[in-house]
Structures are given as structure tokens and as C-alpha cells.
Amino acid sequence: EDQVTQSPEALRLQEGESSSLNCSYTVSGLRGLFWYRQDPGKGPEFLFTLYSAGEEKEKERLKATLTKKESFLHITAPKPEDSATYLCAVQAQRKLSFGAGTTVTVRA
Amino acid sequence: NAGVMQNPRHLVRRRGQEARLRCSPMKGHSHVYWYRQLPEEGLKFMVYLQKENIIDESGMPKERFSAEFPKEGPSILRIQQVVRGDSAAYFCASSPTGESGYTFGSGTRLTVV
Numbered sequence: 001e002d003q004v005t006q007s008p009e010a011l012r013l014q015e016g017e018s019s020s021l022n023c024s025y026t027v028s029g030l031r032g033l034f035w036y037r038q039d040p041g042k043g044p045e046f047l048f049t050l051y052s053a054g055e056e057k058e059k060e061r062l063k064a065t066l067t068k069k070e071s072f073l074h075i076t077a078p079k080p081e082d083s084a085t086y087l088c089a090v091q092a093q094r095k096l097s098f099g100a101g102t103t104v105t106v107r108a
Numbered sequence: 109n110a111g112v113m114q115n116p117r118h119l120v121r122r123r124g125q126e127a128r129l130r131c132s133p134m135k136g137h138s139h140v141y142w143y144r145q146l147p148e149e150g151l152k153f154m155v156y157l158q159k160e161n162i163i164d165e166s167g168m169p170k171e172r173f174s175a176e177f178p179k180e181g182p183s184i185l186r187i188q189q190v191v192r193g194d195s196a197a198y199f200c201a202s203s204p205t206g207e208s209g210y211t212f213g214s215g216t217r218l219t220v221v
Binding site: 004031032034036042043044045046049087089091093094095096097098099100101 | 112114141143148149150151152153156163164167199201206207208210211212213214215
């Protein structure tokens with residue numbers, strides 16, 4: 001069974017304080033690794049898809065990287081509006097398997 | 109181009125009643141997925157459907173839960189004889205190919221009293 005573990009569970013940052021979120025996974029036949037952002041009371045919002053080890057993608061202050069066993073989401077110089085829960089998911093069969101998420105709080 | 113539409117946003121049911129959750133996928137998307145999210149937990153896969161077919165229901169409880177995606181109209185997740193443990197947020201996602209481009213709706217928050 002696919003397993004996705006995210007750490008830390010929660011992260012409190014000062015505005016401008018860069019940090020990284022980790023997503024480690026065990027899956028047979030990875031077809032894609034997905035990052036989503038979820039705000040309270042809303043559905044997950046797509047950020048990135050990574051398909052192979054070594055791949056990197058960037059969007060504004062976020063950068064996602066992928067190795068054979070884990071993915072990192074780097075947040076550079078975060079702002080309060082980056083506060084959210086960040087979800088990692090793997091696709092092996094025809095569905096996404098999610099981790100429990102990392103809740104990021106950025107203080108001004 | 110509207111996103112994935114779920115309704116109702118909030119649903120309150122008494123124990124023993126039926127709950128019907130609706131999901132209209134994005135235009136051009138024929139693959140629909142249902143997920144359940146309990147407080148402080150991640151999203152758990154329930155079922156994957158294409159038009160008129162259930163592709164994977166490995167995450168769906170064997171009793172009281174059913175899902176359909178008819179040729180016309182929205183996908184429906186039906187929960188019969190609800191119990192307090194069914195209280196959760198239920199999310200629907202759609203995809204054009206089943207391989208990528210998963211877009212989620214805003215969810216239906218079910219409360220069983």
C-alpha cells in the first residue's frame with residue numbers, strides 16, 4: 001500500500017524566514033508526485049506535479065524538488081498569505097494517496 | 109469555465125437519515141474522484157468513477173456508501189443510515205484523463221447529529 005509521510009506536522013515562521021517541508025513516500029511505480037495548498041474551509045488548490053527524480057518546479061516563493069524517496073517544498077522569504085496547509089500526494093495506480101499535511105503559519 | 113462544483117456546501121443530517129452529495133466536474137472532465145477528510149487527518153481516497161462506470165471503489169466502506177456518475181448529470185455520493193462517524197468533509201476532484209490535472213471542489217461538510 002502506498003505510504004506518504006509529511007513532516008513537520010506544523011511549522012511557525014516569521015515573515016521572511018525561509019524553510020522546507022518534507023514529504024517521504026513509499027510507492028510501487030510512482031507516476032507523479034503532487035503538491036497542493038489547502039486553506040481552512042476550502043478544497044485543495046493545485047501547486048505542482050513532479051514526475052522524475054531530479055525534477056524541480058517553481059512558483060513565486062515556492063520551489064518543489066523530487067528524489068527517489070522524498071520531495072521537498074521550499075518556501076523562500078514567506079509572507080503571511082503563504083499560511084496554509086500544504087499537502088503532498090503520490091499517484092501510483094489511478095488515484096492520489098495523500099499525506100496528512102504540514103500546516104504553515106507565517107507571522108508578520 | 110467553472111471549476112468543480114459541489115453541493116450542498118454544508119449538510120446536517122440526523123442519525124439514520126440519508127445524505128446525498130453532488131459533484132459536477134469541470135467541463136471536459138470525465139474522471140471523478142471522491143475523498144473524505146476527517147478533522148486533523150489527510151484526504152482519504154474513497155472511489156474513482158468514469159461516466160457510468162465505477163473504476164476503483166477500494167476506499168469505500170462496504171456498507172451504506174454508494175457512488176454513481178450517470179451519463180447525464182452530476183456524480184452522486186450517497187450515504188444511507190448515517191452515523192456520527194460519517195461527519196467529515198467530502199471532496200470531489202475531476203480530471204480530463206485520469207492521469208493528471210486533478211482539480212478539487214470546495215467540498216461538502218457533513219454533520220451528523
